[in-house]
Amino acid sequence: MTKPSTVRVLGIDPGFDRLGLAVIEGSAARPIHIWSECVTSPKGNHETRIAAVYAAVRTAIETYTPTHAALETLFFSKNVKTALAVAEARGAILAALGGAKLPISEISPGGVKIAVTGYGNADKTAIMHMLPKLLTLPPKKRLDDEFDALSVAIAGLASIR
Numbered sequence: 001m002t003k004p005s006t007v008r009v010l011g012i013d014p015g016f017d018r019l020g021l022a023v024i025e026g027s028a029a030r031p032i033h034i035w036s037e038c039v040t041s042p043k044g045n046h047e048t049r050i051a052a053v054y055a056a057v058r059t060a061i062e063t064y065t066p067t068h069a070a071l072e073t074l075f076f077s078k079n080v081k082t083a084l085a086v087a088e089a090r091g092a093i094l095a096a097l098g099g100a101k102l103p104i105s106e107i108s109p110g111g112v113k114i115a116v117t118g119y120g121n122a123d124k125t126a127i128m129h130m131l132p133k134l135l136t137l138p139p140k141k142r143l144d145d146e147f148d149a150l151s152v153a154i155a156g157l158a159s160i161r
Helices: 046-064 080-099 109-115 126-133 144-158
Strands: 008-013 018-027 032-040 068-072 103-107
Touching: 008 046, 008 080, 008 144, 018 144, 032 046, 032 144, 046 080, 068 080, 068 144, 103 109, 103 144, 109 126, 109 144, 126 144
Parallel strands: 008 068, 068 103
Antiparallel strands: 008 018, 018 032
16 A cells, blocks of 8 residues: 655745745645745846746745645736736746646635635634644744735645545
8 A cells, every 4th residue: 555645735825026935735634834935026127026936936846846836816906007016926936837847726815715714705814813723833923925825825735636
């Protein structure tokens, strides 16, 4: 009898200024935190910042060797400029994931909330309250984007059959 391989998910909260990345493994019932970070793109020209997003995802893939990726779908706001920048960052993320040939689960914000709290209209406070109950996180200051990436990773792990 062969032992099933470990599922390791790279969760991504796409962003242009700040990119949330998290790696968890195990099962939806018992996720284990491997690594998480909020990556801030350097100030400078647009193409350099997009390249930094691509590089951050590639580095996470090479360092943590995930078996799957989970990416939160875009939530369109009224700010078109921000939406376009995030869409471009998402393109760089998809290019990095595609280059690594990782299976990708795209999860809506409501789907992420359901996976973490059981309620699709949960607010950030409810998610922040649930994450430490689901994962053992080493103490450090975390930005929202990192918490979002952890939530996306949990939802991604839950979506794998």
